[in-house]
Amino acid sequence: MSKTLNLGIFADDISVDNNRDVTLSNLRSDQPMMFRNRIINGDMQIDQRNSGSAISSHSTFVVDRINCALQGGTASGITVQQSSDVPSNSEFKNSIVYTTSTGGSVGSSGTYGVQQRIEGYNFSDFMYGTDYAKRFTLSFWVKSSVTGNYGIGLRNSAKDRSYIATYSISTANTWEYKTITVSGDTNTSATWLSDNGTGLDIFFSLGVGTNHSTTSNSWQTGNLFGLTGGASPVETSGSTWYITGVQLEEGTVATPFEHRPYGTELALCQRYFCKTGQNIFSGRGNTSSAVFGITTPVSMRSVPTIITNGNIVVYDHDSHESSSTDTVTASGSTTPDGFGFRCIVSGVTAPNNRVHAIESEDTMTFSAEL
């Protein structure tokens, strides 16, 4: 027995046959069902660096892929942290919160906000800098103790093309859902990277000085990422600003937030930052250094910066001597896919001796962030 469905205005787009197979007639090839969202970790869930702890330094990542700016003005006691405060009845587990303890003037050069840089490989299909540049829609949940009009700076890698999108907070301390559609930059003289550099830089302003502020809703020349006269919660003591569910997708419609599998999202993050557990590595030594191989979980964006949490202990398997160091660089013959790392140690190894290395603490981190 078949049922008749009243599909109303969608009748031309959706049909259901007697086998209950559903056919969608007008699926757009340029709006994929998966990987619509070009923002990585937009639900603020993955925090490999801090495990939920607050950061308080400028140009530091609060969660994966979300960098924080907090310098240039007189505000103090600013912290940014992963939070479990999320919109009620929502599918999100986490947000981030930007807290200003003592408010102060932003001045002419203040830079306060949070940012994600989308890699060129993940943005080149938007065809910026051509006559065919595509519109995109940015959607997110936000809650702030300071009402007003906020700016979102969008820039290219060279920081000579800028667009200020805006949204309004009308009620303090209340989660609100925002969607903003942005026209593409069709200026054919503009340079938009399509490689492993920055494709699109997105900056949620929480206070930007007059040197980098401008009017909204048009592409402009210059390094601009704040809204003239826009809200600046860092000027208010005790202010808080939360955000989660950030999505950037092609077109003019904000679709529901795309929840990718956790392992997939983590792998996307690991292209920019990853870390080892406590490991033992085997390699070869010479009289001034020892080289070891490591394979990262995914191909990293560039040859990474390495930070050791404590020293690496290098043992010479042949001489049975050891030395330790925190000077560990990616080897010159490396690629982002997996690479050698070179420990600078002297007086332990003889040429081509077999060596192994142990991390004396718990992690070695690799950063290839934008």
Add this chain to the structure above:
Amino acid sequence: MYKEIKDDDTLIGIKRLSDRANIPLDPANTDYQEYLAWLAEGNEPEPADEPEQQLIGE
């Protein structure tokens, strides 16, 4: 502040002293880009540590 990292007198990286980050000489690495900008402002890194001298029979 930065410090050169050398292996057998060859420059192989840069250490950022604030967080002991070991930065590769990769133009696509943003930490290296920041270091080059710092150099362009007229700053100079600290020289690499001298390798320890090992005496024969020591």
